Structure formats: C-alpha cells, structure tokens
Amino acid sequence: MGAQIIDGKSIAADIRRDLKGRVDGLREQGIIPGLTVILVGDDPASQTYVRSKQRTSGEVGINSNVIELPKDTSQSELITLINDLNQDDKVHGILVQLPLPGHLDTDAVIRAINPAKDVDGFHPTNVGNLWAGLDGGFAPCTPSGIMELLHRSEIEPSGLNAVVMGRSNIVGKPMAGLLLKANATVTICHSRTQGLEDHLRQADILVVAIGRARFVKADWIKPGAVVIDVGMNRVDGKLCGDVDEGARDVAGYITPVPGGVGPMTIAQLLVNTVIAAERTLLL
Numbered sequence: 001m002g003a004q005i006i007d008g009k010s011i012a013a014d015i016r017r018d019l020k021g022r023v024d025g026l027r028e029q030g031i032i033p034g035l036t037v038i039l040v041g042d043d044p045a046s047q048t049y050v051r052s053k054q055r056t057s058g059e060v061g062i063n064s065n066v067i068e069l070p071k072d073t074s075q076s077e078l079i080t081l082i083n084d085l086n087q088d089d090k091v092h093g094i095l096v097q098l099p100l101p102g103h104l105d106t107d108a109v110i111r112a113i114n115p116a117k118d119v120d121g122f123h124p125t126n127v128g129n130l131w132a133g134l135d136g137g138f139a140p141c142t143p144s145g146i147m148e149l150l151h152r153s154e155i156e157p158s159g160l161n162a163v164v165m166g167r168s169n170i171v172g173k174p175m176a177g178l179l180l181k182a183n184a185t186v187t188i189c190h191s192r193t194q195g196l197e198d199h200l201r202q203a204d205i206l207v208v209a210i211g212r213a214r215f216v217k218a219d220w221i222k223p224g225a226v227v228i229d230v231g232m233n234r235v236d237g238k239l240c241g242d243v244d245e246g247a248r249d250v251a252g253y254i255t256p257v258p259g260g261v262g263p264m265t266i267a268q269l270l271v272n273t274v275i276a277a278e279r280t281l282l283l
Contacts, residue, residue, distance in 0.1 A: 003227070003251040008145075011152050012263035015271065016060050022274050023061035026281075033277035034063045035093040035119065035269075036085055040078065040104065041071035046097045053095075056266050062273055063090075071101045078104065079112045086114040092280065093119035093273035098170075116279070119272035122169065130177045138272050143175040145264030146207060146228050147182065153253060155205070155226055158183035163203035165189045165216070165242070171209040171230055179205070196220075208242040218246035227251040230261050 023033055035057055039050050050066055057064035067081065078096075085091045094117045100106050110118075115125040121138040129137030150157060162184040166172035176186045189199050200206060200220045208216050209230035221227060221243075231242030241257035248254055255261055 003248045003254040006149055006153050006228075006253055006255045006260060008149060008255060008260040008263045011149060012145075012267035014152070015148070015264075015267040016056065019060040019270055019274055022278070026274070026277055027061065029281065031277055031280060032063050032090070033061070033093075033274050034065070034091045035095065035273045036065045036067060036091050038067050038069065038078070038081065038094070038096045040069045040073050040097070041101050043099070046099075050097055053266055053269060057270060057273075060270055060274075062270060065091075073101075073104075075104055075108065078109060082109070082112045086112075086117065089280075091117065092276040093117055093269075095120050095269070117276060119269055119276060121174065121272070127169075127174070130174055130181075133181055138275075139178060140170055140174045141268040141272065142171050142209075142230060142261060142265045143178050144272075145268040146175060146230075146261060147178050148268065149228070149255065149261070149264055150205070150226070155253065157205060159185075160204035161185050161187070161202050162205040162207070163187045163189060163199055164207045164209070165200075166207075166209035166211075166230075168209065171207075175207050175209070179207075210242050212242055213240050214242070214244040216243040216247065218244055218250045221247050221250045223250055224252035225250075227254040228261065229255050229257050231257060232262065 037050050054064045054066055085094050094113050096109055110122045113123055115123045118126055118138055121140040126137040130139050157179055162179045164172050164176045167188055167190045176188050180186050187199055189196055197220045201222050203222055203225055205226045207228040213233035213235050227243055227247055229241035229243040233240050239258050
C-alpha cells in the first residue's frame with residue numbers, strides 16, 4: 001500500500017494563507033511585520049535560500065529586507081549592524097544567514113541578536129526557554145516546522161517513541177526538545193551511537209537529519225512509523241534525503257525530498273516574524 005506522503009509544500013501554502021490574514025490585521029493597527037536578513041559573503045546556496053525567504057515574505061505582506069555584506073566584513077562591523085537593528089522598531093525579526101565566513105565568531109554574532117527578534121531561535125535565551133519548557137521564546141524553524149507537519153497531519157506525539165538522528169543545534173537538539181515538550185519518549189542517535197539499527201526500529205516517529213544520502217534503510221524502520229526526512233543531498237544531479245526511497249513501502253507516513261520539510265522551514269520563519277510583530281502590541 002505504501003506510506004501516506006506528508007505534503008510540506010501544501011501545508012506551507014496553507015500556513016502562508018493563514019499568516020496573510022494575521023498580517024493584514026497588524027497592518028490595520030499600524031504595524032508592518034519587518035524581517036531583516038543579513039547575508040555575509042557570496043555563498044551560492046545561502047543566496048538562493050535568502051531569495052526564497054524574501055519572496056515568500058512578500059507573499060504574506062511581511063516587509064523583508066536583505067543586507068548583503070562583503071565576505072571580509074569584520075566582527076565589530078557585523079555586531080554594530082545587529083545592535084542597530086535591535087534598536088529599530090520597524091524590524092521585528094533578525095536573521096543572520098549561516099554559515100558565516102570562517103573569521104567570524106558565529107556564537108558571538110548569535111548572542112548579539114535581541115532574543116525577542118531572534119526568529120531563527122538560536123540565541124541561548126531561546127534555547128534555554130525551549131529546554132525549560134517555557135513559552136514566549138522562539139524555537140528553530142526546521143524543528144518547529146516539523147511539529148506543525150505532525151500537528152496538521154493529526155499525528156499526536158504524546159506517549160510515542162521518537163528517535164532523532166542527528167544532534168546539531170539547528171535541528172537535532174531542538175527537535176528532541178520539542179518532541180519531549182509534546183510528551184514523546186525521546187532518543188537522540190548520532191555518529192557514536194551503538195546498536196543504531198535497533199534504536200531506529202523502536203521509533204514510532206523517526207526524524208533523520210544527518211546529511212548522508214539514503215543512509216537509513218527500509219528494514220531499519222518500524223512498520224507504520226512516521227518518518228521525517230530532513231536531509232537535502234544531491235546525488236547524480238538529483239535531490240534526495242537521508243532515508244532510502246524503499247522506506248515508503250514500510251512507513252505509515254513519510255515526508256518527500258524535496259517538498260517535505262524544506263518549505264516548512266521558511267513558513268515557520270514567517271510565523272516567528274509575525275509572532276514577534278504581534279508581541280509588540282503587548283508592550
């Protein structure tokens with residue numbers, strides 16, 4: 001029969017439609033949600049991603065501004081710019097596109113962003129709020145988008161065994177935190193995990209974010225499991241995920257690559273920006 005495909009592209013379009021109504025409401029109150037993206041250097045993948053963010057922002061009525069800086073921009077110049085944006089009332093969300101050139105201190109740059117404008121959810125304050133189970137912060141966009149995929153697919157994590165492959169600060173760790181907050185029983189697997197296949201076969205929900213093309217095989221997956229493939233790899237000119245295509249014959253639900261998690265990441269960035277703008281009404 002095969003797995004039910006979780007269509008992230010369609011769900012992201014629904015989210016954008018919902019957001020447009022919220023943005024229209026903010027505009028009626030004199031608030032235009034503003035997102036500023038800082039791009040340092042000329043990395044082609046980053047440029048493509050930033051253009052996509054700017055286009056989708058415009059679709060929902062968010063005022064999106066991209067500041068492009070040369071790759072030899074100094075740490076002090078970048079921090080000064082962020083401080084200026086922190087003070088700008090028209091800017092509700094600040095995003096520094098990663099990765100940064102090697103001479104820049106990524107952690108220091110992230111810490112310089114006002115946590116209330118940190119729509120990427122990487123600031124230590126927002127990370128702490130997530131793991132403490134506190135509301136009011138921002139969680140990183142990819143894990144947040146995955147939780148929305150589950151919610152809109154009527155998949156309830158509470159009480160289920162969830163396995164997250166990968167322990168990055170961008171996906172793996174916050175994904176585990178969000179699943180834990182949703183009352184799943186969570187295991188994080190990584191490159192040092194022993195008995196990896198046995199862990200995976202216990203997963204009712206499996207999130208794979210390791211950047212290795214088709215690494216997870218179909219017979220490692222529990223029949224009927226929910227498989228979320230975060231991978232984005234190019235093999236022979238075609239995009240593929242971290243999960244082998246044969247998994248579709250075993251899983252109950254699965255995200256495609258492309259068209260699964262990717263569109264949700266950008267949609268969640270827009271959600272976080274609108275939330276940041278809405279919160280200014282409470283100040």
